Amino acid sequence: MTIERYLHASERANTRRSYQGAVRHFEVEWGGFLPATADSIASYLAHYADTLAINTLQQRLAALAQWHADQGFADPTKSPLVRKVLKGIRTLHPAQEKQARPLQLEQLRAVVNWLDAAAAGAEPAAKLRHLRDKALLLLGFWRGFRGDELTRLRVEHVQAVAGKGMTCFLPYSKGDRQARGKTFKAPALASLCPVDAYLDWVGAAGLRDGPVFRGVDRWGNVSPVGLHINSLVPLLRAVFSAAAVPFADEYSSHSLRRGFANWASSSGWDLKTLMEYVGWRDVHSAMRYVEAADPFKSLPAI
Known part of the structure; x- marks a missing residue:
């Protein structure tokens, strides 16, 4: 219990909530299975390539990578297939980064x-x-x-x-x-x-x-x-x-x-x-x- 308490404290609350939401999106909304394969991760990216921003997709990948690391599984998000799909999404769906208007x-x-x-x-x-x-x-x-x-x-x-x-x-x-x-x-x-x-x-x-x-x-x-x-x-x-x-x-x-x-x-x-x-x-x-x-x-x- 003490170890879990300190592990929980080591993560920022916002990051923890964001990662939990990303994993839930992969499993519940898309219907993926964990632990995931490189093919399923690539299919997930392709499915949302034209609806989610590239930064959002990268955040989802980071969350899935963290889940696999925490559970002791090999990380499928680092596979050549996933990297190539992500590069292709950047090429076919370029988007200018949105920034908040500065307050003068x-x-x-x-x-x-x-x-x-x-x-x-x-x-x-x-x-x-x-x-x-x-x-x-x-x-x-x-x-x-x-x-x-x-x-x-x-x-x-x-x-x-x-x-x-x-x-x-x-x-x-x-x-x-x-x-x-x-x-x-x-x-x-x-x-x-x-x-x-x-x-x-x-x-x-x-x-x-x-x-x-x-x-x-x-x-x-x-x-x-x-x-x-x-x-x-x-x-x-x-x-x-x-x-x-x-x-x-x-x-x-x-x-x-x-x-x-x-x-x-x-x-x-x-x-x-x-x-x-x-x-x-x-x-x-x-x-x-x-x-x-x-x-x-x-x-x-x-």
Whole structure:
């Protein structure tokens, strides 16, 4: 029982749920059998080649590979047949990678101004939600947190001092493969301050420990459990829509991370500093978030 407990803790909850869903899709929805053969894996890929994105298919393969490794079977996903089928799918079904629209600083300011105005005349429950959303937005942007990092943040792991700054400790994160934990710092700012927003939210909600970001019901009761990762995108899009931000349905939690990366890059941060601040381990990960400068922008109109 103790071994199973530690094995369970070694996996990220999101990855575990995703892999379980992928294995269930292979067995239940497609009707495959486990352990699988290379032929059945190849047939599975071919069946969904024109309906599922290549990234989704690769995630399904990773889940099936993990299942076979856990059960002590040979991994059929590494066979030459499967590799060739996957290469053929990439060739015949090319798709441009979809990325979340980055949240620009002026848009962040507009949303925060709307939240402040809405909170000023709101009922207690709505005011609490506006304070929470403001803290989530500002901390997510200025710290470049992933969505799951925001939902896993705990009050006892945050130290915040008004006018000074704050530190956020995460016991594990995507880039922390050894699960040693990492402390992230966030600045106190003259405007759009994540420190003040955090202190206002936890103070109004009366939080002393547990998850930082939680649900608030219609009567103003704050949930004892944190927001679910799947609720984050609908929450952000609803706030952006209410604040009249164009293309609100194109934003996600990655929009905060991409928005900060673009702001930092345009403000003169070098790539090494940005990678260390956000926590990227390699250049390729960082470049997925930073938009390249337009080389023709400075040219005169023709």
